[in-house]
Amino acid sequence: MNYILFIIKAAFEDFNRNKMKTFLTSLGITIGVSSVVLLIALGLGLKAYIQGQFDTFGTNNLYVIPGSLSGGFSGGPPTTQLFDDKDVSSLKRIPGIANTIPVYEKYMKVEGPVTTKTYQVTTSSEEIFSTLTIKIQYGTLYTKSDVAKGAKKIVLGPKAAEKLFGAASSAIGKNATINGSAYKVVGVFEAKGGGSFGGPSIDDAIYMPVTASLSFNPTKKYASIYLKVRDSSFITPVKKEATTVMSKRYKTDEFSVIEQTELIKTINSIFGVLNTVLIAIAAISLIVGGVGIMNIMYMSVVERIREIGIRRAIGATKKDILYQFMAEAVLLSGLGGLTGLLFSWIVILFLQTLFPAYIDAPTIAIAIGVSSAVGIIFGVAPAKKAADLSPMEAIRYE
Amino acid sequence: MINLSHVSKEYKLSGESFFALRDVSFEIKEKELLAILGPSGSGKSTVMHIIGLLDNPTEGTVKINGKDVSKYTDNELSLARNETIGFVFQQFNLINKLTILENILLPTIYTRHKLTFDPKTRAMELIAKFGLLGKERSFPNKISGGQQQRVAIARALIMNPKLVLADEPTGNLDTKTGNAILDLLEKLNKEDGVTVVIITHEPDVANRCKRKLYIRDGKLYTKSDYTV
Ligand SMILES: Nc1ncnc2c1ncn2[C@@H]1O[C@H](COP(=O)(O)OP(=O)(O)O)[C@@H](O)[C@H]1O
Numbered sequence: 001m002n003y004i005l006f007i008i009k010a011a012f013e014d015f016n017r018n019k020m021k022t023f024l025t026s027l028g029i030t031i032g033v034s035s036v037v038l039l040i041a042l043g044l045g046l047k048a049y050i051q052g053q054f055d056t057f058g059t060n061n062l063y064v065i066p067g068s069l070s071g072g073f074s075g076g077p078p079t080t081q082l083f084d085d086k087d088v089s090s091l092k093r094i095p096g097i098a099n100t101i102p103v104y105e106k107y108m109k110v111e112g113p114v115t116t117k118t119y120q121v122t123t124s125s126e127e128i129f130s131t132l133t134i135k136i137q138y139g140t141l142y143t144k145s146d147v148a149k150g151a152k153k154i155v156l157g158p159k160a161a162e163k164l165f166g167a168a169s170s171a172i173g174k175n176a177t178i179n180g181s182a183y184k185v186v187g188v189f190e191a192k193g194g195g196s197f198g199g200p201s202i203d204d205a206i207y208m209p210v211t212a213s214l215s216f217n218p219t220k221k222y223a224s225i226y227l228k229v230r231d232s233s234f235i236t237p238v239k240k241e242a243t244t245v246m247s248k249r250y251k252t253d254e255f256s257v258i259e260q261t262e263l264i265k266t267i268n269s270i271f272g273v274l275n276t277v278l279i280a281i282a283a284i285s286l287i288v289g290g291v292g293i294m295n296i297m298y299m300s301v302v303e304r305i306r307e308i309g310i311r312r313a314i315g316a317t318k319k320d321i322l323y324q325f326m327a328e329a330v331l332l333s334g335l336g337g338l339t340g341l342l343f344s345w346i347v348i349l350f351l352q353t354l355f356p357a358y359i360d361a362p363t364i365a366i367a368i369g370v371s372s373a374v375g376i377i378f379g380v381a382p383a384k385k386a387a388d389l390s391p392m393e394a395i396r397y398e
Numbered sequence: 399m400i401n402l403s404h405v406s407k408e409y410k411l412s413g414e415s416f417f418a419l420r421d422v423s424f425e426i427k428e429k430e431l432l433a434i435l436g437p438s439g440s441g442k443s444t445v446m447h448i449i450g451l452l453d454n455p456t457e458g459t460v461k462i463n464g465k466d467v468s469k470y471t472d473n474e475l476s477l478a479r480n481e482t483i484g485f486v487f488q489q490f491n492l493i494n495k496l497t498i499l500e501n502i503l504l505p506t507i508y509t510r511h512k513l514t515f516d517p518k519t520r521a522m523e524l525i526a527k528f529g530l531l532g533k534e535r536s537f538p539n540k541i542s543g544g545q546q547q548r549v550a551i552a553r554a555l556i557m558n559p560k561l562v563l564a565d566e567p568t569g570n571l572d573t574k575t576g577n578a579i580l581d582l583l584e585k586l587n588k589e590d591g592v593t594v595v596i597i598t599h600e601p602d603v604a605n606r607c608k609r610k611l612y613i614r615d616g617k618l619y620t621k622s623d624y625t626v
């Protein structure tokens with residue numbers, strides 16, 4: 001115990017004497033650990049963000065989308081407009097379905113009195129509001145009869161309303177121009193949060209009756225159809241029945257009926273692969289940092305040959321010398337790792353104002369473990385060299 | 399206590415062989431004060447490194463209390479150096495980044511047996527005994543050569559070794575300071591019964607020892623057959 005403390009104390013005293021050298025040597029590890037930890041934190045944040053986005057959609061939803069999920073969207077890009085009213089009415093007949101909501105989304109330039117900006121315009125039926133648990137704050141939602149009539153009415157998210165009309169409350173009754181036609185704002189819904197880095201937030205959404213979008217969706221095709229089932233026990237039978245219904249018109253790889261959890265899983269796995277690749281690239285900098293430590297440790301051994309000889313003369317074993325230099329390398333890289341962890345933690349605190357990035361206990365353990373491991377791996381060769389010096393040669397060394 | 403028989407040390411330098419020691423045999427007896435006298439380059443340090451278990455002979459055997467050390471493992475050799483041998487060098491060989499107290503305590507860090515004394519108490523006793531009180535927190539390069547050599551002796555003594563090997567202990571000191579160091583080593587032998595081997599090239603230094611051995615060109619002589 002005394003011995004371990006002594007070794008650690010000696011190493012720290014050495015670091016204290018060579019602050020600049022210590023800092024520069026551990027900098028490589030600091031950078032490596034920071035980049036790995038930040039990427040992990042962003043990955044975790046992204047996962048939380050996606051989950052959050054789906055949570056705002058409510059539960060008990062099934063999605064009918066083009067392409068085959070298992071084949072990695074092989075049926076075509078997910079934005080393909082494939083489905084039409086015929087599909088909607090046949091799906092509606094499935095027992096257990098509460099709502100059948102066709103959805104067509106398009107990025108459109110929207111002109112308001114204050115600004116003109118591009119928004120994702122979602123055209124759907126009035127049922128989308130209850131499916132996505134959207135609650136009105138100002139004005140009203142468009143109704144079934146609006147959908148039937150093809151009324152040029154829109155419902156805005158609070159952020160979009162504020163941007164286009166200056167204030168959410170003042171948007172009601174005013175017009176916005178989309179694709180050359182005027183659309184009347186009938187309602188602004190309650191903020192739901194989510195979305196950052198300019199990413200889509202439901203608060204930026206613009207909804208209009210699907211029948212009012214014929215000018216930019218003339219064939220009345222839908223990109224996807226949301227199915228809201230009566231309760232979770234219907235999910236499996238409705239999914240099965242919907243698949244049967246859809247396969248009458250489409251090949252099995254042209255469409256998928258998926259549950260919310262599957263969708264989240266698929267999205268997460270795509271981002272997960274990307275994140276892992278990035279982390280692996282960042283980990284290369286840890287190797288570079290490790291080589292830096294090895295280099296400095298070799299120099300340190302040469303500088304201290306005489307000291308090694310003295311220690312051997314008064315009774316230090318090869319192992320004692322090995323441990324001394326190993327401890328130094330591990331503390332050097334561990335210190336770099338801790339600094340990296342601290343640095344990334346500060347960066348994450350800033351990021352959190354924009355994005356739900358966070359680090360968890362396993363990440364901290366990985367950062368400390370990996371940086372110590374780097375010290376062990378790259379410290380062992382110089383330490384072995386120090387330990388294997390002949391005591392006589394070392395003590396004679398000028 | 400230590401017996402060298404037919405010990406040779408051969409160095410191969412660019413293919414040419416060079417003998418730093420040739421067929422050296424002698425014994426160091428318990429509690430004796432022995433001098434090994436010889437000119438520079440004669441092999442004095444080489445013989446001390448072999449006695450001190452820092453180096454192996456290329457030929458011959460070294461026995462400690464009858465045991466052949468060539469069969470010792472690194473751990474056993476280190477243990478023997480730690481517990482039974484104390485070194486004093488010409489260049490003091492203190493570790494400059496450690497304080498005086500830490501230097502003196504260093505051998506106790508590497509011990510593998512439970513100490514029968516409290517290291518700090520013993521270190522402070524030695525510090526007091528050698529007139530170093532008040533210097534324990536100083537660093538070696540902040541004190542005089544004589545003081546440094548006394549620190550080195552304190553370090554050599556902290557584990558209560560049976561044998562102290564001093565390689566030119568006065569080589570870097572003026573005569574007066576050197577004599578004080580020799581007094582100290584002499585006292586150690588006389589009063590505490592520690593075996594002391596003093597290695598030197600100065601006849602005056604060697605003359606203070608009861609028994610003298612002479613070395614030249616790697617060959618060992620007793621007084622009778624040594625000619626200067
Ligand atoms: N590691 C070594 N390699 C080659 N020659 C050496 C080595 N160590 C000592 N010698 C040679 O051995 C001889 C004796 O050296 P040493 O024992 O240091 O002499 P002394 O201590 O009496 O001055 C010298 O000629 C020295 O150059």
Ligand SMILES: [Mg+2]
Binds near residue numbers: 442443565
């Ligand atoms: Mg010498």
